[in-house]
Amino acid sequence: MGRTAPTYRQALEERMKRWEAFGRLLTTPEERAAFETLRTGARRYVAQATNVGSPDLLESILLSVLLDMARRMPPIAPPAVDPDGS
Amino acid sequence: MSVEADAWLLDITEHTDGRSVDLWTKDRHTGRVSRRSEPFRPPFYVLGSRSDLEDLERQLSSHPEVDSVASSHQRPSLFEERRRRMLAVVPARNPFRRRLARTIDAIGEFHRFTLYDVDLTPPQLYHLTHDLYPFAPVRAASDPLVAVEPPEVLEYDAPPMRIAPLEIRFDGPPRRQRIPSTEARIRSIRIGETILEGPEPDLLRALAAEIARVDPDVIRTDGGDSFDLPWIYRRAEATGLSASEIALGRIPVPFRPERGDRSYMTYGRVVHQAASFNLPGRFHIDRENSFLFEDTDLDGLMDAARLSRLSLQTIVRQSPGTCFTAMEIAQALQLGVRVPWKKNRPERFRSGAHLVLADRGGAILQPPVGVHDRVEEFDFVSLFPQIMITKNLSAETLDCRCCPESPRIAPGLGYRSCTRRWGLIPRTLRPLVHRRLAYKAAMRLRGIPANERAQLARRVKMLKWILVTAFGYQGYRNARFGRIECHEAINAYAREVMADLSRAGEEIGYRTLHGIVDSLWVQPRREGAEPDPEAFAERMSERFELPLGYEGRYRWIVFLPATTHGFGVPNRYYGRYVSGAFKLRGIGGRRHDTTALVRRFETEALQMLGEAPDAPGVRARVPRALARADRFAARLREGAWPLEELLITHRIGTPLEAHRSFRDETSALRQLAALGLARAPGESVRYVLLDRSSRSWRDRARVAETMTGEERYDVDAYLEILARGVETLLAPFGIDRAALRARWGIPAERERSPYASGSDPDQQLLASQGGSPTF
Numbered sequence: 084m085g086r087t088a089p090t091y092r093q094a095l096e097e098r099m100k101r102w103e104a105f106g107r108l109l110t111t112p113e114e115r116a117a118f119e120t121l122r123t124g125a126r127r128y129v130a131q132a133t134n135v136g137s138p139d140l141l142e143s144i145l146l147s148v149l150l151d152m153a154r155r156m157p158p159i160a161p162p163a164v165d166p167d168g169s
Numbered sequence: 170m171s172v173e174a175d176a177w178l179l180d181i182t183e184h185t186d187g188r189s190v191d192l193w194t195k196d197r198h199t200g201r202v203s204r205r206s207e208p209f210r211p212p213f214y215v216l217g218s219r220s221d222l223e224d225l226e227r228q229l230s231s232h233p234e235v236d237s238v239a240s241s242h243q244r245p246s247l248f249e250e251r252r253r254r255m256l257a258v259v260p261a262r263n264p265f266r267r268r269l270a271r272t273i274d275a276i277g278e279f280h281r282f283t284l285y286d287v288d289l290t291p292p293q294l295y296h297l298t299h300d301l302y303p304f305a306p307v308r309a310a311s312d313p314l315v316a317v318e319p320p321e322v323l324e325y326d327a328p329p330m331r332i333a334p335l336e337i338r339f340d341g342p343p344r345r346q347r348i349p350s351t352e353a354r355i356r357s358i359r360i361g362e363t364i365l366e367g368p369e370p371d372l373l374r375a376l377a378a379e380i381a382r383v384d385p386d387v388i389r390t391d392g393g394d395s396f397d398l399p400w401i402y403r404r405a406e407a408t409g410l411s412a413s414e415i416a417l418g419r420i421p422v423p424f425r426p427e428r429g430d431r432s433y434m435t436y437g438r439v440v441h442q443a444a445s446f447n448l449p450g451r452f453h454i455d456r457e458n459s460f461l462f463e464d465t466d467l468d469g470l471m472d473a474a475r476l477s478r479l480s481l482q483t484i485v486r487q488s489p490g491t492c493f494t495a496m497e498i499a500q501a502l503q504l505g506v507r508v509p510w511k512k513n514r515p516e517r518f519r520s521g522a523h524l525v526l527a528d529r530g531g532a533i534l535q536p537p538v539g540v541h542d543r544v545e546e547f548d549f550v551s552l553f554p555q556i557m558i559t560k561n562l563s564a565e566t567l568d569c570r571c572c573p574e575s576p577r578i579a580p581g582l583g584y585r586s587c588t589r590r591w592g593l594i595p596r597t598l599r600p601l602v603h604r605r606l607a608y609k610a611a612m613r614l615r616g617i618p619a620n621e622r623a624q625l626a627r628r629v630k631m632l633k634w635i636l637v638t639a640f641g642y643q644g645y646r647n648a649r650f651g652r653i654e655c656h657e658a659i660n661a662y663a664r665e666v667m668a669d670l671s672r673a674g675e676e677i678g679y680r681t682l683h684g685i686v687d688s689l690w691v692q693p694r695r696e697g698a699e700p701d702p703e704a705f706a707e708r709m710s711e712r713f714e715l716p717l718g719y720e721g722r723y724r725w726i727v728f729l730p731a732t733t734h735g736f737g738v739p740n741r742y743y744g745r746y747v748s749g750a751f752k753l754r755g756i757g758g759r760r761h762d763t764t765a766l767v768r769r770f771e772t773e774a775l776q777m778l779g780e781a782p783d784a785p786g787v788r789a790r791v792p793r794a795l796a797r798a799d800r801f802a803a804r805l806r807e808g809a810w811p812l813e814e815l816l817i818t819h820r821i822g823t824p825l826e827a828h829r830s831f832r833d834e835t836s837a838l839r840q841l842a843a844l845g846l847a848r849a850p851g852e853s854v855r856y857v858l859l860d861r862s863s864r865s866w867r868d869r870a871r872v873a874e875t876m877t878g879e880e881r882y883d884v885d886a887y888l889e890i891l892a893r894g895v896e897t898l899l900a901p902f903g904i905d906r907a908a909l910r911a912r913w914g915i916p917a918e919r920e921r922s923p924y925a926s927g928s929d930p931d932q933q934l935l936a937s938q939g940g941s942p943t944f
Contacts, residue, residue, distance in 0.1 A: 127535075127736070130533045134664060
């Protein structure tokens, strides 16, 4: 039993390995820590990204990273005006 | 009904004349087993163009291995309703069946003919064409033999089976620790309750006499296929005894295996199956050569034999997939469809993007690492089979031509399933699922005797195995009636159900912690305002039309992280239900290669943590568990840990000659090879580590077979193994291997000593020549 396409988890880890070269030239501990947070964010939503089944790996990674950042930001206040304009 | 029956059909075997089958029946009152032979040479079928078939018919009419050739109209596939003209070929003798089929395939240059029913065995076909099945209640005098009730009945009297254990012994220590030399003589044989002793030829004759006297239905061995029977036959031959003098079956058979040994890959694991020795009229159950016997015992196996129409002897050695395939075959033949010999349905062309979309498993919701309490667990009962049934998923019902507007559409994939014809897979599965549910319900009845409950439990287990394989076989390229799109569609439906279930839980006040394919772990968001889990399970069962079971509430459960990325890993946890039962997944005790050392630590640690009523209680007990680990480490360091608890069992994945690097098991395998003992992939090897830094195969480890008990084990290696075991359980509490290494003073990476071992002349020679061998 084999599968033809790699799982999202496998593809993600491949890409994370590639990103290591990027991280190696970061020069401050703050940057390195932030970069690590980013990679952790990408890995947090493996199940959800798998469920999308998108052929665009980067789309799934970016979505995961963005969500991880959004979740750690202070809650956004609801819009003051009803979006329908009424 | 069964009141009229005065016997059971035990088994059908091929007669040695090649033209008939032997029917073995057991008398209900006397328990005596008798044999009757029925002429039976079933045809196989060939499909091809009219002119090709005419040519073939002419060629076969004078072929020495052919008895007769005739025209016959048969349904060639589930995809075609219409019957087509085929040639029905009856071989002169049944054993010619496959060879003749291969000849015909070659005549058609391997593409002009399609062949059917070739690999169905005469006993299997006899069952199917005569409405018989193994262990059917029958009337012994009737001609032909008929079953007085159908195989599907839930309550039936299984024949009582007389079971005799068989074991041979040589001189010296017990056989597990020793390998008999080629000169060895059998000293004693245990058969049933009797132990026979004496010089060999008499001993072997006494064995045959004792078997004839006890007349068992089942001969049960531990390693009979790989050890006892080959040795009995080897010694019988050496002492000049003939096959007719040493009949272990109810009729004599030649001293050779029915089938040779083999290694193969299944579910990512290499397994080894020993050669098999059949004893006609009796069943030989080798517990070491049977994947299913351990779990299901005779009760489960007999139930499966009835339903699949396969001999118990076949089932005991085969996988549940074989049972399921046989059930599909029975169903197909009932629909008038012949069974293709070689599956000839290539996967259709699909784009890469579609594969990424479709080729996915069930839904996984990553668990949050750490200890949690008040956790509820829900499981769907037979989720995949139920989906196959309710969505009518089968090779021939998917994207059928008759229902382009079918509302049954696999989510995200768009595969439609037929609304007009019921598929082969759902037809096969539905009775199995119902049977399993009925047995489960019967088990819960109050006042049911313990032995009956145990019997039902074993049947349930067997059915579970068959149902599990039913899903896997949809994606298996050699499965007769499988189709990969079915596999994908099942997963797509399952993912959808899981997502909806998790959302529905949240709506009534749960927080989802973890989900794997068909199971969900949730926690009430607020203490005090807790949803009723039983009511939730019931509502969801109705909503999805799939039975959702409430497994129970945990006092606490610990989800474990991956050592690589630190996030929670699906299906790796341990916890304790409110009922007091533990549930352990993916930790050492569940793995077959765990040392007794680690197992012991786990048991003791779980006992300590198990006393905790909730999550804070678990955290409070972690220091005590760590102190216990320290005590283990200190004792290990003293060098006094019993060697048998340090034995490592390794299942061989690659044969010795394919090893590219020098590993612990390389050392062990070379030691066995030096004793003249080859081990095949799938078999295991057991050894103790003596010096992991050594580059010599003699010094690095010691195989169990040559241990004297005086060996000094490699303390650091075992501290490392213990550290890994402790980390597995306690990592969520910040106790990892690095911390344990520092705590116990284990060197991180030791320098390796030079390769050459002083005692090995080959290696000295290589070293002096400046060679650089791998090991």
